[in-house]
Amino acid sequence: MNLLQRPRRLRGLPVLRKMVRETRIDKSALIYPVFVREGKNLQEEIPSMPGQYRYSPDKLLFALENVLETGVSNIMLFGIPSQKDEIGSGAWDENGIVQTALKQIKQHFPELYCITDVCLCEYTSHGHCGMLEGSCVNNDKTLPLLAKTALSHVRAGADMVAPSDMMDGRILAIRELLDEHHLYQTPIMSYAVKYASAFYGPFRDAAGSAPAFGDRKSYQMDYHNRKEGIKEAELDLAEGADILMVKPALSYLDMVRELSERFLVPTAAYSVSGEYSMIKAGAKMGWIDETSVVCESAASVFRAGADILITYYAKELAGWIEQGRIG
Numbered sequence: 586m587n588l589l590q591r592p593r594r595l596r597g598l599p600v601l602r603k604m605v606r607e608t609r610i611d612k613s614a615l616i617y618p619v620f621v622r623e624g625k626n627l628q629e630e631i632p633s634m635p636g637q638y639r640y641s642p643d644k645l646l647f648a649l650e651n652v653l654e655t656g657v658s659n660i661m662l663f664g665i666p667s668q669k670d671e672i673g674s675g676a677w678d679e680n681g682i683v684q685t686a687l688k689q690i691k692q693h694f695p696e697l698y699c700i701t702d703v704c705l706c707e708y709t710s711h712g713h714c715g716m717l718e719g720s721c722v723n724n725d726k727t728l729p730l731l732a733k734t735a736l737s738h739v740r741a742g743a744d745m746v747a748p749s750d751m752m753d754g755r756i757l758a759i760r761e762l763l764d765e766h767h768l769y770q771t772p773i774m775s776y777a778v779k780y781a782s783a784f785y786g787p788f789r790d791a792a793g794s795a796p797a798f799g800d801r802k803s804y805q806m807d808y809h810n811r812k813e814g815i816k817e818a819e820l821d822l823a824e825g826a827d828i829l830m831v832k833p834a835l836s837y838l839d840m841v842r843e844l845s846e847r848f849l850v851p852t853a854a855y856s857v858s859g860e861y862s863m864i865k866a867g868a869k870m871g872w873i874d875e876t877s878v879v880c881e882s883a884a885s886v887f888r889a890g891a892d893i894l895i896t897y898y899a900k901e902l903a904g905w906i907e908q909g910r911i912g
């Protein structure tokens with residue numbers, strides 16, 4: 586056969602395959618989500634997310650030492666308060682769980698980059714992401730509460746805030762309040778393209794944040810839509826977002842590509858709890874090889890155009906990058 590182009594030529598040797606690799610993965614692009622709860626000396630495994638825990642602040646410090654040892658230097662912090670109320674006031678309490686944990690983390694590990702999830706659903710008695718009026722989430726009344734929450738996180742030591750509530754106008758509300766307090770340098774990572782997804786199921790178990798009635802479809806996006814996602818991203822950028830996120834990751838790689846090509850800011854993808862739990866379950870059954878599947882999935886997110894990956898497998902991935910299994 587007289588073939589001039591033979592793609593197999595570049596696949597013959599491991600060293601050559603590595604040389605021509607198009608996607609390279611670095612530990613610095615990984616963010617590890619962690620759950621902190623009130624209490625002392627507590628480390629509870631989350632039943633639907635084996636290997637992930639709810640830590641009390643003291644135990645969290647030990648866990649974070651281990652995170653840093655793996656070479657992961659970024660975390661995303663989620664708080665689980667012991668008390669909830671109608672408006673979610675625990676979210677902006679300066680002695681709230683996230684604020685308390687942040688102060689301790691920053692004291693012990695000033696080099697650890699701490700991003701906080703800004704939302705009310707873990708703090709409201711009804712589990713919705715904003716303030717209720719009747720059975721509807723009132724958008725505009727929620728905005729100042731989210732902005733206050735973000736401010737309290739930054740005051741407690743957060744390096745970056747990541748609003749995940751999906752209210753309209755929340756990026757602007759947060760940016761304005763931070764700027765009013767001269768916190769010009771604190772970036773906002775917007776959960777811009779966040780779909781109403783069943784893949785968040787295990788997280789809601791972990792955080793006890795499932796809505797008590799109804800669902801989140803009046804604020805999170807309909808998964809049939811692409812253009813709407815671009816519009817959300819455009820709006821957030823115009824309101825001052827520094828990083829745009831797509832969530833979940835694997836079923837939404839088209840949106841990762843879309844954002845990374847269109848916008849001149851970094852694109853993050855959040856490989857959510859359900860994605861983690863599915864791999865864990867498949868591996869436990871012996872049906873798939875955990876390491877291979879996690880490496881392949883992570884590479885696909887970066888190949889789609891993501892600059893940043895938020896994943897519960899961050900520590901393991903860092904180890905596999907080190908071993909040359911991926912990267």
Ligand code: PBG
Nearest residue numbers: 704706749784785788857858859
């Ligand atoms: C809070 C929030 C959620 C997640 C991140 N921030 C839950 C939700 O929107 O219901 C999901 C993360 C995951 O599933 O890993 N709004």
